[in-house]
Amino acid sequence: xxxxxxxxxxxxxxxxxxxxxxxxxxxxxxxxxxxxxxxxxxxxxxxxxxxxxxxxxxxxxxxxxxxxxxxxxxxxxxxxxxxxxxxxxxxxxxxxxxxxxxxxxxxxxxxxxxxxxxxxxxxxxxxxxxxxxxxxxxxxxxxxxxxxxxxxxxxxxxxxxxxxxxxxxxxxxxxxxxxxxxxxxxxxxxxxxxxxxxxxxxxxxxxxxxxxxxxxxxxxxxxxxxxxxxxxxxxxxxxxxxxxxxxxxxxx
Amino acid sequence: xxxxxxxxxxxxxxxxxxxxxxxxxxxxxxxxxxxxxxxxxxxxxxxxxxxxxxxxxxxxxxxxxxxxxxxxxxxxxxxxxxxxxxxxxxxxxxxxxxxxxxxxxxxxxxxxxxxxxxxxxxxxxxxxxxxxxxxxxxxxxxxxxxxxxxxxxxxxxxxxxxxxxxxxxxxxxxxxxxxxxxxxxxxxxxxxxxxxxxxxxxxxxxxxxxxxxxxxxxxxxxxxxxxxxxxxxxxxxxxxxxxxxxxxxxxxxxx
Numbered sequence: 001x002x003x004x005x006x007x008x009x010x011x012x013x014x015x016x017x018x019x020x021x022x023x024x025x026x027x028x029x030x031x032x033x034x035x036x037x038x039x040x041x042x043x044x045x046x047x048x049x050x051x052x053x054x055x056x057x058x059x060x061x062x063x064x065x066x067x068x069x070x071x072x073x074x075x076x077x078x079x080x081x082x083x084x085x086x087x088x089x090x091x092x093x094x095x096x097x098x099x100x101x102x103x104x105x106x107x108x109x110x111x112x113x114x115x116x117x118x119x120x121x122x123x124x125x126x127x128x129x130x131x132x133x134x135x136x137x138x139x140x141x142x143x144x145x146x147x148x149x150x151x152x153x154x155x156x157x158x159x160x161x162x163x164x165x166x167x168x169x170x171x172x173x174x175x176x177x178x179x180x181x182x183x184x185x186x187x188x189x190x191x192x193x194x195x196x197x198x199x200x201x202x203x204x205x206x207x208x209x210x211x212x213x214x215x216x217x218x219x220x221x222x223x224x225x226x227x228x229x230x231x232x233x234x235x236x237x238x239x240x241x242x243x244x245x246x247x248x249x250x251x252x
Numbered sequence: 253x254x255x256x257x258x259x260x261x262x263x264x265x266x267x268x269x270x271x272x273x274x275x276x277x278x279x280x281x282x283x284x285x286x287x288x289x290x291x292x293x294x295x296x297x298x299x300x301x302x303x304x305x306x307x308x309x310x311x312x313x314x315x316x317x318x319x320x321x322x323x324x325x326x327x328x329x330x331x332x333x334x335x336x337x338x339x340x341x342x343x344x345x346x347x348x349x350x351x352x353x354x355x356x357x358x359x360x361x362x363x364x365x366x367x368x369x370x371x372x373x374x375x376x377x378x379x380x381x382x383x384x385x386x387x388x389x390x391x392x393x394x395x396x397x398x399x400x401x402x403x404x405x406x407x408x409x410x411x412x413x414x415x416x417x418x419x420x421x422x423x424x425x426x427x428x429x430x431x432x433x434x435x436x437x438x439x440x441x442x443x444x445x446x447x448x449x450x451x452x453x454x455x456x457x458x459x460x461x462x463x464x465x466x467x468x469x470x471x472x473x474x475x476x477x478x479x480x481x482x483x484x485x486x487x488x489x490x491x492x493x494x495x496x497x498x499x500x501x502x503x504x505x506x507x
Contacts, residue, residue: 026366026367026372027367029359029362029363029366029367030317030360030363030364030366030367030453032363033356033359033360033363034317034320034321034324034360036359037324037328037352037356037359038320038324041328041352041356042324042327042328042333044327046320047320047323048319051315051316052315052316052320053316054255054312054315054316055311055312055313055314055315055316055317056312056316056317057312058308058309058311058312058315058316059308059309059312059313059316059317059367060312061305061308061312062304062305062306062307062308062309062310062311062312063305063309063367063369063372064305065301065302065304065305065308066301066302066305066306066309066369067305067369067372067373067376068298068301068305069297069298069299069300069301069302069303069304069305070298070302070373070376071298071376072294072295072297072298072301073294073295073296073297073298073299073301073302074298074299074302074373075373075377076290076291076294076295076298077277077289077295077298080289080290081277081280081281081285084285084287085280085284085285088284088285093280093284096284097276097280097284100276100280101273101276104272104273104275104276105272105273107272108268108269108272109269110265110269111451111455118479168439168440168443169428169431169432169439172443173428173431176424176427176428179420179424180417180421180424183417183420183421188476189476191416191417192416192476192477192478192479192480192483193479195416195420195479195480195482195483196479196480196481196482196483198447198482198483198486199447199449199455199482199483199485199486200455200482201447202370202447202448202451203269203370203451203452204306204369204370204451204452205269205270205273205302205306206273207370207373207374207447207448207451208370208373208374208377209273211373211374211377211444212377215377215381225437226381227378227381227382227437227440227441228436228437228439228440229440230381230440231374231378231440231441231443231444232440232443232444233444234374234443234444234447234448235440235443235444235446235447237447238446238447238486
């Protein structure tokens with residue numbers, strides 16, 4: 001106790017200030033872009049300058065805390081779980097974990113809930129379903145479950161690829177071909193939403209966890225290179241929802 | 253006190269988002285792996301940092317960036333601004349009149365991607381795994397450029413009214429061809445970077461821009477034409493990240 005604690009607290013605080021400053025540097029481009037357009041192109045004064053200053057400070061502090069939390073929590077836990085599951089040697093539980101991670105993080109994803117709601121409106125306007133609240137909410141829920149299932153399966157498939165050491169590009173190219181084929185037969189209204197749904201499934205918390213899982217697995221299996229084999233789970237998770245959403249649009 | 257209650261409610265909803273993940277992780281740890289998590293305390297503190305950090309981040313975005321960005325998107329796509337600046341108002345849409353929109357799309361795409369937390373996470377891992385061959389900064393700039401090109405092309409598509417899938421399919425073909433020439437170690441990471449670019453910061457601003465454009469241009473249906481920008485933003489980073497690796501390899505080869 002005493003002096004040592006004070007010094008380590010102090011240096012922790014300094015460290016934190018430094019990372020807040022780093023976050024500010026990350027945000028600087030956005031501030032410059034918005035200020036430039038506001039002043040020179042739109043030529044109107046910036047409203048609520050106080051709110052903006054406070055907001056930017058909050059964003060910088062939040063980003064600094066998030067990154068610290070990544071290093072302390074999300075990254076180590078993702079990798080430890082990958083190590084432990086690989087060491088346990090049970091393919092079933094490894095797949096179960098991969099599926100649960102994909103499904104569980106997607107089903108509650110706010111961006112997906114928003115997109116599913118929009119899609120239900122499109123479907124109702126296009127006459128694919130009845131224009132009632134029940135029909136729309138049923139459609140939206142079905143879509144969310146579809147996307148969550150597809151992300152769960154995507155992570156399982158991605159984990160299988162890491163185990164087997166299959167090259168990623170053939171699988172992704174196969175996925176692209178499926179997207180192109182589905183585009184030709186899916187209802188026109190669903191295409192834009194389907195393409196966008198690939199981007200919305202991978203949230204800020206899922207990405208670090210899934211990345212850590214892949215790299216942890218690839219480093220714990222002999223003969224796998226974490227750089228070549230460890231990445232790619234996110235790619236699967238962004239590709240399958242496009243296919244599944246178009247299938248969903250076709251069936252319903 | 254608006255700010256405190258905003259923080260509180262965002263904090264609660266972030267907990268709600270993290271809860272299923274925490275349940276899965278701790279459930280598996282407890283029932284399947286049946287071992288204590290190494291450094292449990294540190295991991296839990298890390299989770300708390302992530303939750304508080306995200307809550308601060310989201311409230312700050314809602315307070316500062318999103319309202320301003322959305323107002324700007326609607327002002328820039330306003331027909332009065334577009335034709336008022338050019339002074340040759342015609343009924344036919346000239347795609348050249350939207351030059352500021354493309355520029356805004358480019359710059360906002362780049363700058364929001366640089367600040368995207370999930371991209372920072374992946375870049376940190378990539379630097380660690382590649383032993384520094386791929387830098388955090390270089391990867392983020394490559395991805396940011398990809399999103400910038402993607403979104404400005406996407407806004408051009410909305411203005412010109414050409415079908416979305418042509419662009420995406422051509423983009424895919426390009427990616428497939430480029431894959432065979434790119435260094436092998438970058439391929440998986442490049443594919444991943446398509447998915448990570450579009451989350452917390454980029455999506456709301458880009459969606460506002462797309463819907464704003466589709467709403468104000470005659471003959472565009474916001475439901476059909478307003479979507480699709482995210483797809484552009486996920487496709488082009490794959491190309492720029494592979495190009496980044498090709499460029500680094502080529503430069504290393506020249507030395």
